[in-house]
């Protein structure tokens with residue numbers, strides 16, 4: 001076994017929390033192993049003034065980390081699965097998927113108890129097309145405005161009064177010990193989470209079966225099956241940040257329940273479906289779900305978005 005292991009991580013507080021979390025779990029499991037963290041800034045962290053959907057999406061947060069793996073400067077990269085593109089570049093693989101944190105979106109406001117209480121014209125901050133279209137569908141009287149930056153930056157913009165409320169992932173807030181800032185949790189029926197939201201993924205170079213073995217105690221099979229189903233669905237839809245799409249799987253009584261939707265940005269048209277199957281069939285189930293959404297008209301919405 002290697003005597004040292006290097007974790008590549010983005011330098012945002014959330015990414016560093018996640019890397020340290022994996023570091024301390026590995027150190028507890030393998031006291032002989034020296035685990036260090038290589039912090040790095042990604043293109044996605046640098047471009048803060050334009051919406052993610054415009055600048056090219058998820059890959060921007062992982063590319064530099066993959067380069068470090070490629071060049072042997074690091075052994076593993078820890079990611080929020082939400083930020084990992086649906087198809088990894090050739091030569092890379094997921095070594096493990098951690099147990100999922102709360103997958104729900106969180107409503108954060110200093111004045112209002114929940115979305116329902118927001119008066120007409122209130123400005124809600126989010127840069128996620130998925131959150132935006134679901135909000136527009138339920139609350140056409142609200143104004144949605146762009147909100148980017150890391151979790152702390154977003155909270156600061158709320159506190160400065162630029163927004164009546166903002167929507168964030170509950171998982172990020174909880175990990176950063178900012179759970180007390182959550183004003184209300186939004187149930188999946190109201191805001192279906194993003195594919196992979198709340199789950200950590202550990203990436204490595206293909207063929208590093210030694211790392212898969214090393215990381216096996218951190219792998220959570222149920223979370224992995226759920227995230228795999230969601231990702232297969234999104235892949236079938238060629239999902240990215242540019243597409244208003246949600247996917248969320250859970251294991252209920254031993255059965256995998258997958259829900260998904262694709263919507264127009266104004267939230268006027270929303271195509272949704274739900275499937276159940278065996279967790280062992282997660283990937284096939286997800287792919288089938290994607291095809292079903294396409295058959296229900298998602299392809300039309302996707303074609304319009306591409307124009």
Ligand SMILES: NCc1[nH]cc(CCC(=O)O)c1CC(=O)O
Pocket residue numbers: 080081082083151167168169170171172196197198199200
């Ligand atoms: N898009 C950035 C991002 N990537 C992962 C999380 C939250 C943590 C997670 O989902 O695991 C966030 C912040 C957010 O959406 O509020």
